[in-house]
Amino acid sequence: MAPQTVVRRPLGEVGRRVTVGERIIGVAYSDRELVELLRRSGLEDAEFLVDGDSALIEWRGGAAHDFGWGPGQAGTPRPPHR
Secondary structure, three states, rough: OOOOOEEEEEEOOOOEEEEEEEEEEEEEHHHHHHHHHHOOOOOOOOHHHHHOOOOEEEEEEEEOOOOOOOOOOOOOOOOOEE
């Protein structure tokens, strides 16, 4: 069985930290970036897991697919550095 993937609450205004098991694999700013992080971590069918609202992904502290831009805003560019 694959380790639990957790998409944590939004960080500040945008972006969500992603962990697989106990390991932080990065920060995602969209579903597309989440898929890429999961692929790089070795999870097969990452796109299906994200698009299919898989039980293997736990969304904590915010709505699924909401990266701080509002639900459904996939592909929104990262904010400028402050």
